[in-house]
Every structure is written in C-alpha cells, then in structure tokens.
Amino acid sequence: MLIPKTFSIFAAASVFGAVSSFAQIKSPAPSPYSELKQVFGVTEFTVEYSRPGVKGREIYGELVPYGKIWRTGANAPTKIAFDSEVSFEGTTVPAGEYVLFTIPAEDEWTVIVYGDAKVGSVAGYDSKNDVARVTVEPIELSDAVENFTIGFDDLADESATLFLDWDDVRVPVKVTVDTTELTAASIQSAMSDIDSWSARNYADAAEFYHKTGKNTELALQWMEKAVSMSPNAFWWQYGYAKMLADHGQTQQAISVSEKSLKAAKAADNAAYIARNEALLAKIR
Template identity: 35%
Template sequence: MFAVSLPTSLYSPSLMKPLLTLCLAGSLCWLGAAELQAQQLRLPAMSPTVRTRQDFSTSFIELTYARPSKRGREVFGKLVPNGEVWRTGANSSTRIRFGEEVKFGGQVVPAGTYALFTIPDPKEWTFILNKDTSQWGAYDYRPELDLLRVKAKPRASNTAMESFSLGLENLQPEAAELTLRWDKVRVSVPIVADPDARIMAQIQEAMQGDKKPYFAAAQYYYSTGKDINQAISWLDESIKKQPSYYAYYWKGKMLQKAERKTEAAEAARQSLALVKNEKNAPTREEYTRLNEQLLKEVGGKKK
C-alpha cells in the first residue's frame, strides 16, 4: 500500500470515489487527478481565433482565422517556409466566405465558403482558394480541390507586426483588397463585385409593386452614372409622397449633374427651408452646410 496526497481543488465527496479507485492502479491515480485539474483551467489562446463579417456590395465577406504571433521568432523563411503551402494563420485552415459572386484576383469565384491557403515567396506569393474547408492546417491539402490560384506581389513594411492579420482594406462599395500582414510583410489581392445586373433587375421588379423604391433607385442611378433624368423623375415621385430636406438636397445634386443650375438652386433653397425644423442640431447644421455649398456651386442665392 502507499499513500496519495490529493490536490485540494479535487478533494470533494463527489470526486473521492473515482479517485480512490484510480489509486488502486498506482501511478494512474496522480495522472487522473492532474488531468482533471487541467480540464478546469482556462488559458489564453496562443493563436486567438478571429471571425469578421464585412458588408460588401449587395451581400458580405466573412473571414475566420487564427492569429499566431512572432514571439521573437523569424517568420517568413523560417517559421513559415517559403515555397510551401501554408494554412495562412494557425490551427485550422483559414476560411473565407463570399455572399455573392466576385472576382478574386481577376478570377470568378461563385458565392460560397472556401479554405484560403498561400504559398509565401520573397518575390511573389500565391493565394489559393480550396474547396475543402474542414482541414486542420495544410497537412491534408489536396491541390485537385483548388478552385483557383492567383499571384500577388509582397511589399515590405518598415514596422514589424507582432501578430498575423488578415482583413479587407481600401473598402469601396463594390471593391476591396484582402490584405495579409505579418512581421514586415504586406501582401494583397483585389476583390471586385459586379452587382449591377442584379440591382437593375431588383429595381425593375420593385417598380411594378405597390411600394416603389423611388428614392433608393434614384440614388443608385445617380451614383452609377445612369439616366439622370430618370433619377430626377423618381425623386420627384418620392417628394410627392414625402417632402423632406434630404430629398430636396439630392434633387438639387441631380439637377446640378444634369446642368440644370437654376432648378438645382431652387431645390437647395427648398431643402434649407425644411431643414430649419430638424430638431437634431448636428444633422441640421450638416444639411445647412451642404445646401449652402450647393448654392455656391450652381451660382444661386439664398432667399
């Protein structure tokens, strides 16, 4: 026989019976107690998981990845070998999800979720979208499941980034750059959406219904350079239903684009008259400033 000193945190009636049973097996007693202790610990993640969802175009882009840190190590060429497929982060392979069809580095990608792998190289990186999203690391990577590969030029940064980072930069309504940063390396791939056909179909269908999106459709036509007279016509319909200072301001901007300056000035003055009743001071001040700037640009005067 031999005596075993049980850890204080495990010394409870509910645990005594299983632990004493293990004691009969000699060294298994301490191993079992240590394992139970470990299960109670919550330690900081060495490579914490990041999940981000960014509104993009008419849908979204989601990223799920783990962020390793340098911790005094040499990253590219040592910790992450050049010329080999990398999970692009830590732990499970990185995943990217597109809510609609996009072009990734100039190549068409259907909506869906993909594993994102890379092949680092001092002169030219390779970004890979792979259909197998359930992998741990890149140990079971299969190139036959690649959807595409695109090349990207890395850029050197003056400041070393301690933790790996992956995100969307230079975000525009229909374009962005997927940018990887770690240590002194920065590398990006362009992502471009083309939702115009879908939006135009939505507008056409909505205009047949009872609730016609006059204001939203007018703004889309204005921002994308489509028929400006049609946009003004829709905005007039919106104003008939609900006159507002913001609708008159946008009507003024559209009339300015159509080079109808006298009408643009009149729309700005109507907007100024209505915005005086706005209770929110910052909003009132902003639209006052915007309309005064519009009047200045079209050569109009306040009344």
C-alpha cells in the first residue's frame, strides 16, 4: 500500500516537532555549580555550591552586604553534609545534611550551620533552625581569588580548616572530628565478623591499636596475621618488625625487617629500603 506523499510530509513534520520539543539548549552558567568531596580521618564531607566571579565588582560591603545573611555562594543556599558527628569551632553538630549561611563583616564573620536543608533562599531563614553559630576572623589574601571557592586545608586525622575564599578574603573555620573514637568503634563492630577480614583489615586494625596503645598485644597478633596472609607485602612486614622491636622481641624484629628489606630491594622501593635500613641500624 502506497502512503500519500502529503501524509509522509505531515508525519515527518510531526516527528521533527516532537523531537524539537524535547531539545535542550546548553549555555554557560554565570556562577557554575560545584560539588566538593573531602575525607579527613574517617569522616566524609560533601559541599554543594555555586561559584560566582568577581568580574571587576566590589564584593564585600557592596555586592555582598555586611551585616546581612548571605547564601554563601550564588543561585541557591550552599549545602554541606558529613557522615559523622563533627565540631565547628568547638560547637558539636550531628552527622547530617545542612545549609551553610554566613553573615559577613569587615572584622568578624558569623558562620551558621542551618538545620533545614530544604530552605530555598535566605528569605526562608529562621534562627530557630540554627544548629551551630560561630564567629571567625577573616584573613586578607595576598592573591585575589576570582571565583568564590570553598575547600579544606590543614588536613589531619582529627581536624581540618574549612575555608571560604573570594576576592582578597579568606574565612577559615576550624573543623574537628573524634577520629580515634570513630575508628575504634568501627573496628569493634567489624570484629563480629572477623573471620571475613582481609590482610588489609588486620593490618589497619593492628596499626591503629598499636599507635593508640589501645591493645598492643592484640595489635601484634593482628599484624602477624596480615603478614602471613600477604607474605610479599614488605610494607606490612616493616610495620610488623617495628611492633616486634617495640615489644622487645629484637631477634624476631631483625629477621622480619631483613625479609622486608630484601623484598623492598626487589621492588626497587627506595622508601622502604631506607626505613628498614634505619630500623636495622637501630636494633642490631
């Protein structure tokens, strides 16, 4: 059966129209969206925000007024989330998702961790939802930052600095976490299924227990287990040798360190060659 030409033209036009109705135009955003993920200790942070540019404008005191709540970015309030309890400048905040509001001033900024993560703008702000409100002193940057930037600096197991950089101003916020307690709880929970542990599980738990002095005898047993499960892992052999030396088991420590040194040389690993040589020189 032949299809009339007029029908074919109409059908083609209809299909084209349907496709066109779903087409999306992509164009650059004036303030690009950004998502930051950062782990320190065993806690993961996520920050979602937009990054406006200076673009030759006067920022603080003009574009961003002093003394008024700011969404801390552009387009929508900035969101911050973390998966364990943390402390902002000494104020404890439970794990969860929050909005990060700020009140800029020349000499002192107020940083607010806001409990209603669904708030759409500063117009919906209500102080009763403040979970933490801290004050910090801004720092003058030697090199101006064109696009508003949120990041983490001074990373350590128990702390970091959350910073807000824009133009010639940095706003630093000290964030701390109880990584020792979190790690201990994680190990304790995992011990219910210890038969499924890998060599890395044993080694990580051993190093933590040894470092913190929680149970150095058990740490020694766990590191021995890790080495036996992965006999070519010269990095764990070195850790085991150090633990043995700390327990006064010098001859065994020498034997294990020599094995680690031999394997490190075979792998041409300069770092562990040097570590083992230094350990052997100390304990022989």
